[in-house]
Amino acid sequence: MYQHDVLVIGAGLAGMRAAIEASRMGADVAVITKVHPVRSHSNAAQGGINAAMGGEGSDDTWELHAYDTVKGSDWLGDQDSIEVMAKEAPQDIFELEHMGVIFARDEFGRLATRAFGGASKQRTFYVGDITGQALLHVMYEQLLKAGMRVYEEWFVLSLIKEEGECAGAVAMNMMTGDIEVIRAKAVIMAAGGIGRVYEPSTNGLICTGDGMALAYRIGAPMMDMEMVQYHPTTLKGNGALLTEGARGEGAYLINKDGDRFMKKYAPNKMELASRDVVSRSEAIEIQEGRGVDGCVYLDCRHLGEKLIRQRLGQIAELALEFANVDIVKNPVPIRPGMHYIMGGIKTNADGASYVPGLFAAGECANVSIHGGNRLGANSLLETVVFGRRSGKAAVEFARSKAKPVRISETMLVEQQKAKIQKLMDQPYPGYTSARVRLEMGKIMDKHVSVFRTEQGMKEAGDTILRLMQQYHKLSVRDHGKVYNWNLFSTLELENMLDVAEATCMSALARKESRGAHSRLDFPDRNDKEWMKHTLVYKAEGGPKIDYLPVVITQWPPERRTY
Amino acid sequence: MKTVNLKVKRFDPATRKSKFQDYQVEVDDSAAVLDAIIEVREYQDETLAVRCSCRSAICGSCAMRVNGHAKLACMTKVSSVSPNGETIVVEPLGNAEPVKDLVADMGPFWAKVKQVQPWLKPSLPAPDREYIAPQEAMQDLVGAVNCIMCGACVSDCTVLEVDKNFIGPAALAKAYRFVGDPRETQTARDERLSQLSKYGGIWDCTHCYECVQVCPKDVAPMERILDIRRAAVAAGFRDNNGTRHSDSFARSVKHTGSLDEFRLLPESLGLDDIAAQLKFVPTALRAIAKGKVPSPLHHKRPGAEHVTRIFDEMEKE
Numbered sequence A: 001m002y003q004h005d006v007l008v009i010g011a012g013l014a015g016m017r018a019a020i021e022a023s024r025m026g027a028d029v030a031v032i033t034k035v036h037p038v039r040s041h042s043n044a045a046q047g048g049i050n051a052a053m054g055g056e057g058s059d060d061t062w063e064l065h066a067y068d069t070v071k072g073s074d075w076l077g078d079q080d081s082i083e084v085m086a087k088e089a090p091q092d093i094f095e096l097e098h099m100g101v102i103f104a105r106d107e108f109g110r111l112a113t114r115a116f117g118g119a120s121k122q123r124t125f126y127v128g129d130i131t132g133q134a135l136l137h138v139m140y141e142q143l144l145k146a147g148m149r150v151y152e153e154w155f156v157l158s159l160i161k162e163e164g165e166c167a168g169a170v171a172m173n174m175m176t177g178d179i180e181v182i183r184a185k186a187v188i189m190a191a192g193g194i195g196r197v198y199e200p201s202t203n204g205l206i207c208t209g210d211g212m213a214l215a216y217r218i219g220a221p222m223m224d225m226e227m228v229q230y231h232p233t234t235l236k237g238n239g240a241l242l243t244e245g246a247r248g249e250g251a252y253l254i255n256k257d258g259d260r261f262m263k264k265y266a267p268n269k270m271e272l273a274s275r276d277v278v279s280r281s282e283a284i285e286i287q288e289g290r291g292v293d294g295c296v297y298l299d300c301r302h303l304g305e306k307l308i309r310q311r312l313g314q315i316a317e318l319a320l321e322f323a324n325v326d327i328v329k330n331p332v333p334i335r336p337g338m339h340y341i342m343g344g345i346k347t348n349a350d351g352a353s354y355v356p357g358l359f360a361a362g363e364c365a366n367v368s369i370h371g372g373n374r375l376g377a378n379s380l381l382e383t384v385v386f387g388r389r390s391g392k393a394a395v396e397f398a399r400s401k402a403k404p405v406r407i408s409e410t411m412l413v414e415q416q417k418a419k420i421q422k423l424m425d426q427p428y429p430g431y432t433s434a435r436v437r438l439e440m441g442k443i444m445d446k447h448v449s450v451f452r453t454e455q456g457m458k459e460a461g462d463t464i465l466r467l468m469q470q471y472h473k474l475s476v477r478d479h480g481k482v483y484n485w486n487l488f489s490t491l492e493l494e495n496m497l498d499v500a501e502a503t504c505m506s507a508l509a510r511k512e513s514r515g516a517h518s519r520l521d522f523p524d525r526n527d528k529e530w531m532k533h534t535l536v537y538k539a540e541g542g543p544k545i546d547y548l549p550v551v552i553t554q555w556p557p558e559r560r561t562y
Numbered sequence B: 001m002k003t004v005n006l007k008v009k010r011f012d013p014a015t016r017k018s019k020f021q022d023y024q025v026e027v028d029d030s031a032a033v034l035d036a037i038i039e040v041r042e043y044q045d046e047t048l049a050v051r052c053s054c055r056s057a058i059c060g061s062c063a064m065r066v067n068g069h070a071k072l073a074c075m076t077k078v079s080s081v082s083p084n085g086e087t088i089v090v091e092p093l094g095n096a097e098p099v100k101d102l103v104a105d106m107g108p109f110w111a112k113v114k115q116v117q118p119w120l121k122p123s124l125p126a127p128d129r130e131y132i133a134p135q136e137a138m139q140d141l142v143g144a145v146n147c148i149m150c151g152a153c154v155s156d157c158t159v160l161e162v163d164k165n166f167i168g169p170a171a172l173a174k175a176y177r178f179v180g181d182p183r184e185t186q187t188a189r190d191e192r193l194s195q196l197s198k199y200g201g202i203w204d205c206t207h208c209y210e211c212v213q214v215c216p217k218d219v220a221p222m223e224r225i226l227d228i229r230r231a232a233v234a235a236g237f238r239d240n241n242g243t244r245h246s247d248s249f250a251r252s253v254k255h256t257g258s259l260d261e262f263r264l265l266p267e268s269l270g271l272d273d274i275a276a277q278l279k280f281v282p283t284a285l286r287a288i289a290k291g292k293v294p295s296p297l298h299h300k301r302p303g304a305e306h307v308t309r310i311f312d313e314m315e316k317e
């Protein structure tokens, strides 16, 4: 048995930032992660991180950043949280710089910015097109500097709930197969996104919604799970992402006739309208026959080779490697692809969920910054701002607590062992967990995607229920103890199915179009009835839906045009 | 679609034995080697272990040996390593112990990264805003920061094969990222250079270029090692075999037009360090027995004065 004041689950940007804050406050803190910290998916962020820095020669303000975010969210973001983020952003960027991030500079050696979608000012700080990688590795350096305890390549199986409070986790050491109890006075969930619930997705294979499902199972509600972002520029072949930074640097979107079609849909912001808007425009172009092979094009040719090499090197490499296109010379075929989940474990601005002792930050949390649609480069910002804040709040919570009560450790371990043994004992049903996942991913991508209908979403919901039945017959055929991928991927599938079900149910319930939730049968936003959050609780007999008002501080709803 | 023949080196942690296993799968024409491996583990043999995540060459999980050389499996096209359907041989990374199948023990790798104290040591107190730093300096570091710590370079490092004490190309490239950072203090930089000049550090690289060739992100670790050497020599860290070795090399070529191999070893070790030289006596005796000792009589080559002149010109610059 292990014991800490604070246990952070996840070593992406949010988790590591939370852990560093907790350790600065003198708490005994540990991080647990199913992959080495620098393998976390924060790596994949290319474009940058937002902050309204103001300063010499800039007329940007935190209010403008907040307003852009509110508008981007289609008025579903909570304005109190958004204010916190926009106000605190500059200090967090400076801190990242002080930690060692090699942000791009202007001619005076100060931090440089680039343009990004949905923003009224240029306020995105970046490192070439490897911003996430640059940040993640620096955060890991800080973790090493702090001498943090890291349970590396440990898989969290369940959260411990004692007398209504979260009191640690049960996890498997992936290298030995041993199941251990790690007790903590406070737990911070920072386990990232759900990409693999969809097929295809820009997300890595490790983005399986574990954190959300684990929290959901101990009674923490998820919020706005219907809000799933499709990114406008994903590669045709493998669904890899080409950063919005490309359009920030001036790249065009063109259809098969070479037309910059965004002039029809967003005459002012053109290619840099909000993502939901651009993705819908592309989908319409493709549907109406102005695409090629289910795609439109991202055109970088006019940017010139030098700029492309210096600032868009990684996407030039991706396009060449994975689509065989040299973006210096040719437009590259792209299409909207599943990218991000705005929804997540409902928290307040200090990361506290509805279960005392359980905090959450990063993509698995929903502090309600992004509402119906996330602005590019706001998510990295969310990880550091709310990672830091939840780290602090978790320590304060832990300090207020006496010694935890103790459910028998053996019982906690035996429960997990029994569950795993059952999976191993079952006869092979004729299909693998990958087959089930693929069917789930395809149906979600078909019906709970850019455009949605009642009928489609019902079909998706029914399919998920059927797949849940199939899940219970799955057999784990690898009986080894060491690095048993067969076992982990099966457990991940269980998590993904829970998330998929919650997403379908939340989406079916919202009878309007807002942000990324665009319904052909309810095409308009309906502020009168639907300016509210969807909460989803796990319950016997299926998810239970509830609602919560949106927090408005100073920006009442407006018509949203770009 | 096309058929891929994979020969996978599998390691069984229970018996601690390795064996090759053949698989045949159908994949897309544009598939990467990793796609083929994933196809195997998802539909044919769920017991096959491999680390992978992003499939876009950024997370660094899937480095392994493909046909004998370290590569990121996700960015290695099947068509490039098997243009005519040849069998593709995949093995775990070299210079590492296997854990299971293609999963290698990265513990020693990370321990070496830690050894170079990989965090910025800037001048304090920090400014209210950012440190002012020239874009060129930051852009120069992008090359090193590009490193995704996949371990390909370490896998194929020829020095590590014979000397486990070598810090290795990945950790040294990481060290360069700080040595080259204008925000570090002079003291921190000097301390790094002094540490890195010791046994196991920058002077133990033999310039075999393997790391440059296998690096999937063009980090060119060996070039970074050379960059640190230049910085170390310029900062006056000359009291080490490496610096003496290159000085001896240059001196004999400059004055005689060719390398005086007989003097190279004692000069590298330091002419006054008799103890260090004595350690090489057995090796020298064996070399003499095999007739491999260079002649102590080193003659000036005809035209050596031209070489001297080239040296003089260069030194003036």
Ligand SMILES: Cc1cc2nc3c(=O)[nH]c(=O)nc-3n(C[C@H](O)[C@H](O)[C@H](O)COP(=O)(O)OP(=O)(O)OC[C@H]3O[C@@H](n4cnc5c(N)ncnc54)[C@H](O)[C@@H]3O)c2cc1C
Residues within 6 Å of the ligand: A009, A010, A011, A012, A013, A014, A015, A032, A033, A034, A035, A036, A037, A040, A041, A042, A043, A044, A045, A046, A047, A048, A049, A131, A132, A154, A155, A156, A157, A190, A191, A192, A193, A202, A203, A204, A206, A207, A210, A211, A241, A243, A339, A340, A361, A362, A363, A364, A376, A377, A378, A379, A380, A381, A383
């Ligand atoms: C291709 C791409 C590009 C992007 N570009 C940008 C951008 O330019 N700007 C921007 O702001 N945002 C961008 N985003 C979004 C942003 O990168 C992510 O939302 C953010 O990095 C998520 O960070 P995180 O710390 O919440 O999670 P992650 O970095 O995903 O980390 C999750 C952690 O949880 C751990 N974990 C998960 N499950 C378990 C378990 N069961 N047991 C133990 N550990 C577990 C994992 O090991 C991992 O360490 C992009 C996303 C993608 C996919």
